[in-house]
Amino acid sequence: MKLTGSEILLRCLVEEGATTVFGHPGGAILHTYDVLPEHPIRHILCRHEQAAAHAAEGYYKASGKVGTVMVTSGPGACNTITGLTDALMDSMAIVVFSGQVPTAVMGCDAFQEADVVGTTRACTKHNYVVMKTEDIPRIVKEAYYISRSGRPGPVLVDLPKDILMGKAEFKGYPQEVNIRGYKPTLNGHIGQIRKAADLIAQAKRPIIYGGGGIIHSDAHQELQELVEITKTPITLTLMGLGAFPTDHPLWLGMLGMHGTYTANMGMIHCDVMIAVGSRFDDRVTGKLSEFGKQCKIIHIDIDPTSIRKNVKVDVPIVGDVKHVLAQLNQELRKVERDWAKEFEEWHAEIEEWKRRHPLRYDQKDGAIKPQYAIETIIRATEDKDPIISTGVGQHQMWAAQYYRSRRPRRWLTSGGLGTMGYGFPAAMGAQAAFPKDLVLCIDGDGSFQMTMQELAACVQYNLPVKVFIINNRYLGMVRQWQELFYGKNYSEVDLAVHPDFVKLAEAYGATGFRVERPEEMKAVVEKVVSTPGPVVVDVVVDREENCFPMIPAGAAIRDIIDVGDPIPEKLFQGIR
Helix, strand or coil: CEEEHHHHHHHHHHHHCCCEEEECCCHHHHHHHHHHHHCCCEEEECCCHHHHHHHHHHHHHHHCCCEEEEECCCHHHHCCHHHHHHHHHHCCCEEEEEEECCHHHCCCCCCCCCCHHHHHHHHCCEEEECCCHHHHHHHHHHHHHHHHCCCCCCEEEEEEHHHHHCEEECCCCCCCCCCCCCCCCCCCCHHHHHHHHHHHHHCCCEEEEECCHHHHCCCHHHHHHHHHHHCCCEEECHHHCCCCCCCCCCEEEECCCCCCHHHHHHHHHCCEEEEECCCCCHHHHCCHHHCCCCCEEEEEECCHHHCCCCCCCCEEEECCHHHHHHHHHHHHCCCCCCHHHHCHHHHHHHHHHHHHCCCCCCCCCCCECHHHHHHHHHHHHHHHCCEEEECCCHHHHHHHHHCCCCCCCCEECCCCCCCCCCHHHHHHHHHHHCCCCCEEEEEEHHHHCCCHHHHHHHHHCCCCCEEEEEECCECHHHHHHHHHHCCCCCCCCECCCCCCHHHHHHHCCCEEEEECCHHHHHHHHHHHHHCCCCEEEEEEECCCCCCCCECCCCCCHHHCECCCCCCCHHHHHHHC
């Protein structure tokens, strides 16, 4: 049976199970949109292509299913580049289908032409340009397989207009995929597994440092088994939050630049570090020459290029985290050791750090402290097991610090790229995946304004995302750096002109609230949760509250600054 390329593409998406698409039509992809209503696919018309990519990221992170984007050529495809880069940095499985000018005029600077494959080569896991209509089924199958397998990531498929309009025999969607030279390793080498087990069995002050790879691998149960077997304290990165319950006594809190004092101290006082599905990025390591000198390091990751890229590793293990942890746990169960008794001193030292350096703020009458607002939002909705997304900035770090997790895939944020504007469309994508779940977006006033036009999509498609804008009328994180390291030279961070966020919400057909006093906070949160449809809450907070703890960029972990600490001159000079 002969079908057009567009019909073949859409049939393949249905067979793949990609029945939710975030996109925006245009000339080069219009033939596909023309036949879209004939297929059982839910399309969400995003108001900007960057937001479509972030929505696909949120859809994937919340559901574990590859997110799908469809855009036109030129500016449409180029507008997805920030989302593609964000997905690459944070290992998010999304596939972007971009229209392209007809093959006959490719390279001729045709209207809305851009070399999308060349442009996105550096920000995708893989990309394609389809030159034959009959190749569409194979390429679609490969694109989804590559995106979700191994270390997940974004794939772009560029589709020239004549390929979409042309006809070919449709022989069905491939059931299998075989890509020469691409077969991710699942099980770890047993010799390396045993070396790791021996090292852990000899440890006196071990720590587990986990990242987003645990969630991508659905390895949270195996991770908890590792903790329970060995009684090893655990910390997670920003992207790993949700992989381990935050009410567990061996939980240290998030680590990194704005992580807890306890987690960061654990990293520099341990004798064995078990890195699981993490990549030793600069926000975790601080000054590389000072990192990990006191300990042996075990690194488990499915991506061999991530191992020994930034730090020296004593026991590298390449494999899928879920499989490797199952193997490691099996070996550790054979060890005859009273783990809890032998780690008593280590656990006691950790408890003392927790006691002396808790997360803290001082909420008095008057202005709402942003930490209080965020902690209230999280605690007041905890019983509903919400999905929580954030933008990027101070509010993101406070939300991470006070986040309370029950299970994975309920925390969405932009870590590697740090993309302002990510939070709202990511929440929209998660809501599309789980229409009946409570989805909250904790955003900043600066971050929200980068993608706030997606309120229209939320109203149009009945995506009842609840947005809490932590409004300090500043680019807060930048202002904090200027205060601490740039002599209080507040250059271009004052968001002096704002929309009225309540009226803005109402203009889009959503509901808006404003809260300005701390005693009103809990009642407003409860009212928001019970309000149908999309809601925007303008939470007016203390303008100049800073986010601590903080490890200044380029400083060592031991140079962590807590609330009230002076800033050493050497750090000031290093930042400048």
